[in-house]
Amino acid sequence: MFEVTAQQRELVARNAAKVLTRQGLWDQGVRFGITDPFKSRHLVLINPGLSGLTARQILDRMLRGP
Numbered sequence: 001m002f003e004v005t006a007q008q009r010e011l012v013a014r015n016a017a018k019v020l021t022r023q024g025l026w027d028q029g030v031r032f033g034i035t036d037p038f039k040s041r042h043l044v045l046i047n048p049g050l051s052g053l054t055a056r057q058i059l060d061r062m063l064r065g066p
Contacts, residue, residue, distance in 0.1 A: 009042040018066040
């Protein structure tokens with residue numbers, strides 16, 4: 001679980017599906033969740049599945065974009 005800024009939360013929300021499908025991570029069991037944008041704390045939860053990546057590496061990819 002990572003606490004992120006509102007801007008980072010928006011980047012994750014915008015990029016996650018593209019990153020997970022284009023890089024084949026969804027098929028490797030990678031899953032994620034984000035908090036409601038109207039909450040005071042912005043959290044991103046990541047399960048790296050069988051990808052061989054850490055949750056932090058996956059978050060970094062979502063923040064960079066596809």
